Amino acid sequence: MVNKRLIINEKWCKGCGICVAFCPKQVLVLKKGKVTKANPDACIKCGQCEQRCPDYAIYLEKVEEGAN
Amino acid sequence: MASELINNTMRLRNLPHIWCPGCGNGILMRDVAQAITNLGLDRDKVVIVSGIGCSSRAAGYMNYNTLHTTHGRAIAFATGIKMAKPELTVIVITGDGDSSAIGGNHLIHAARRNIDLTVVVFNNNIYGMTGGQFSPTTPTGSFATTAPYGSIDRTFDLPTLAMGAGATYAARGSAYHVPQTTKLIQDGIAHKGFALIDCMAVCPTYYGRKNKKGDAVKMMTWQKENVVLKAKADTMTPEELEGKAVIGCFRNEPEVPEYTAEYTKLIERLKKA
Numbered sequence: 164m165v166n167k168r169l170i171i172n173e174k175w176c177k178g179c180g181i182c183v184a185f186c187p188k189q190v191l192v193l194k195k196g197k198v199t200k201a202n203p204d205a206c207i208k209c210g211q212c213e214q215r216c217p218d219y220a221i222y223l224e225k226v227e228e229g230a231n
Numbered sequence: 232m233a234s235e236l237i238n239n240t241m242r243l244r245n246l247p248h249i250w251c252p253g254c255g256n257g258i259l260m261r262d263v264a265q266a267i268t269n270l271g272l273d274r275d276k277v278v279i280v281s282g283i284g285c286s287s288r289a290a291g292y293m294n295y296n297t298l299h300t301t302h303g304r305a306i307a308f309a310t311g312i313k314m315a316k317p318e319l320t321v322i323v324i325t326g327d328g329d330s331s332a333i334g335g336n337h338l339i340h341a342a343r344r345n346i347d348l349t350v351v352v353f354n355n356n357i358y359g360m361t362g363g364q365f366s367p368t369t370p371t372g373s374f375a376t377t378a379p380y381g382s383i384d385r386t387f388d389l390p391t392l393a394m395g396a397g398a399t400y401a402a403r404g405s406a407y408h409v410p411q412t413t414k415l416i417q418d419g420i421a422h423k424g425f426a427l428i429d430c431m432a433v434c435p436t437y438y439g440r441k442n443k444k445g446d447a448v449k450m451m452t453w454q455k456e457n458v459v460l461k462a463k464a465d466t467m468t469p470e471e472l473e474g475k476a477v478i479g480c481f482r483n484e485p486e487v488p489e490y491t492a493e494y495t496k497l498i499e500r501l502k503k504a
């Protein structure tokens with residue numbers, strides 16, 4: 164199974180809040196105008212945030228088996 | 232630092248883009264990149280042509296052959312490219328103003344000829360770049376800097392306009408509905424003939440603010456709650472569809488002769504004569 168990791172690129176985040184609003188598991192919050200993972204363990208790696216981030220600032224990255 | 236898709240399709244040195252926080256254009260530009268990627272097209276055989284407007288800035292970010300032209304003329308430039316090199320896949324990214332106000336004539340004639348272009352409209356129902364003037368797709372009654380008492384104009388429905396002019400593929404997508412819109416763009420690119428995909432964008436800065444639609448999240452939530460897929464809409468009554476927006480493919484007619492193919496045939500015929 165391919166594992167996935169949720170990555171945030173703070174430099175590109177403009178704090179619009181779209182990912183926060185449409186994450187089905189309330190993983191994300193805005194802190195000082197940037198998205199952060201408030202509840203990372205709840206993430207189901209669905210990619211809803213990545214699909215709708217207008218700034219490409221949040222995405223799932225494939226990780227090799229064994230890495231975290 | 233970006234996803235595989237963004238790394239493979241965008242000019243990273245030009246990112247982050249200039250669009251406002253929550254602007255739908257970024258989502259739609261990603262849909263176009265995903266559609267091209269899904270089709271497995273060779274980057275060197277893809278051309279992105281845009282006009283002028285916030286939406287048209289997309290040509291600067293996408294890592295293909297790109298041409299950022301003049302206001303309203305993207306389809307005219309794209310027609311020239313396709314006539315000179317029919318083997319290229321030519322995609323126009325344009326705004327509602329760019330494609331249907333100043334550029335409306337190019338749009339209808341490209342549709343009439345059925346030339347193999349894919350026109351993706353980032354339709355935010357306003358002139359974003361110049362500060363919020365109304366466009367041919369601004370809903371009647373909506374406010375704009377040039378409609379301080381509400382617009383009295385009736386609107387263009389872009390897929391209907393394109394079909395009326397002869398387009399052989401016409402569809403509508405929306406910023407919220409990413410997989411559906413990506414597929415509609417993908418099918419439009421694969422279609423051999425004129426294709427238009429009207430993509431509902433969100434402009435929180437001008438359309439949203441002028442019309443008290445709330446922030447980007449609120450505008451996206453409106454799409455989530457009020458956009459109906461065509462298959463579902465076909466089973467609904469006009470009363471049930473009141474105030475809703477329908478996305479999906481409205482026409483896909485692959486058998487109609489395509490313009491550059493006909494032109495090539497003409498050249499072959501005259502060579503023999």
Ligand SMILES: Cc1ncc(C[n+]2csc(CCOP(=O)(O)OP(=O)(O)O)c2C)c(N)n1
Pocket residue numbers: 283284285286287302325326327328329330353355357358359360361366
């Ligand atoms: C010939 C010409 N006329 C007018 C303008 C000014 N102008 C620039 S963008 C624009 C409208 C853009 O609206 P739209 O195509 O909907 O793009 P958006 O910015 O909303 O994405 C206008 C009128 C121009 N650049 N060139």
Ligand code: SF4
Pocket residue numbers: 249250251253254255256285286355359360433434435436437438
């Ligand atoms: S003005 Fe509107 S369309 Fe232009 S970048 Fe800002 S939100 Fe997007």
Ligand SMILES: [Mg+2]
Pocket residue numbers: 284326327328353354355356357358359366
């Ligand atoms: Mg516009």
